[in-house]
Amino acid sequence: MKNVQELNQVSDFVKREYDSLAQNGASTLCCSPSDTYTPEELAGIPRIVLELSSSCGSPTKGLELYPDQTILDLGCGAGLDVMLLARKLGPESHIIGVDASNNMINVAKSAALEAGIPNAEFRLGDARDIPAQDHSVDVVISNCVVGMFPDKEKVFSEVYRILKPGGYMVAIDTIFSKKNSESFDELTSQDWAACIVMMSEEEYTMKLLSTGFEHVDFRDQLIVPYRDGNEITSAKIFAFKSK
Ligand SMILES: C[S@@+](CC[C@H](N)C(=O)[O-])C[C@H]1O[C@@H](n2cnc3c(N)ncnc32)[C@H](O)[C@@H]1O
Known part of the structure; x- marks a missing residue:
């Protein structure tokens, strides 16, 4: 198991990777948004947002979400997901995006202005220290993010802290890696940046339950293509906080 210093080194590397992606151009790490969303859904979203998107599905598709x-x-x-949701739920809604990359946040802020979506708010912050108050959020979504953290417990406990009682998290994550590594320690920082998750459904579920979540559901598992022609297994994971 990695010590705290090593965990922070991995995390700093991952943040730098995405920061330079946002500065330099298109992402090649995950699947393209056109694999997930229709041209109509993507219409009007600035091209830079589509190019930088590194998702593995849509966390919000099929969910009942409300402007309040x-x-x-x-x-x-x-x-991308913040803007699509803010546009869909209308100007009364308030959708917050949090990311640790300054460049990503700057791109998101100016793209939301350009696309005329003022109800999308973006905050710079770390998933292990989320800039949001305790019990202040109804739904946490995340798209191809949880897998990047060697210390997932920290992320899960932060999500639990900010959720209101009765709230839930829905995360899209790749639960199986195409790399057949024996242990976490064999993974390089580059693997973490590519969201490789070396956990089974059972291990993922146990981590969420031991954080305090009442109930965990895996849904909509599907194979999604990697940009390089390979395939990974993506799942929609729900974790519910008790009322
Ligand atoms: C695979 S990308 C997914 C981005 C977005 N959800 C999407 O669908 O396009 C992972 C994102 O997590 C961000 N990230 C990396 N480390 C982070 C951290 N410690 N806290 C918060 N966000 C982080 C990266 O900057 C990057 O934007």
Whole structure:
């Protein structure tokens, strides 16, 4: 198991990777938004947001969400899911995106202005120290983010802290890696940046339950193509906080 210093080194590397992606151009780490969303859904979203999107599905597709809910996207990147949701739920809604990359947040802020979506708010912050008050959020979404953390317990306990009683998290994550590594320690920082998750459904579930979540559900598991022609297994994971 990695010590705290090593965990922070991995995390700093991952943040730098995404910061330079946002500065330099298109992401090649995950699947393209056109694999997930229709051209109509993506219409009007600035091209830079589509190019920087590093998702593995849609956390919000098929969900019943309402304009009066506070919804926070953890690791929002250039803000695609935040913008699509803010536009769909209308100007009364308030959707917050949090990301640790300054460049991603800056791209997201100016793209939301350009696309005329003022109800999308973006905050710079770490998923292990989320800039949101205790019990202030109805739904936390995340898209291809949780897998990046060697210390997932910290992320889960922060999500638990900010959720209101009865709130829930819905995360899209790749639960199986195409790399057949024996242990976490064999993974490089580059692997973590590519959201490789070396956990089974059971291990993922146990980590959420031991954080305090009442109930965990895996839904909509599907194979999604990697940009390089490979395939990974993506799942929609729900974790419910008791009322
Ligand atoms: C695979 S990308 C997913 C981005 C976005 N959810 C999407 O669908 O395009 C992972 C994102 O997590 C962000 N990130 C990396 N480390 C982070 C951390 N410690 N806390 C919060 N966000 C982080 C990266 O900057 C990047 O934008």
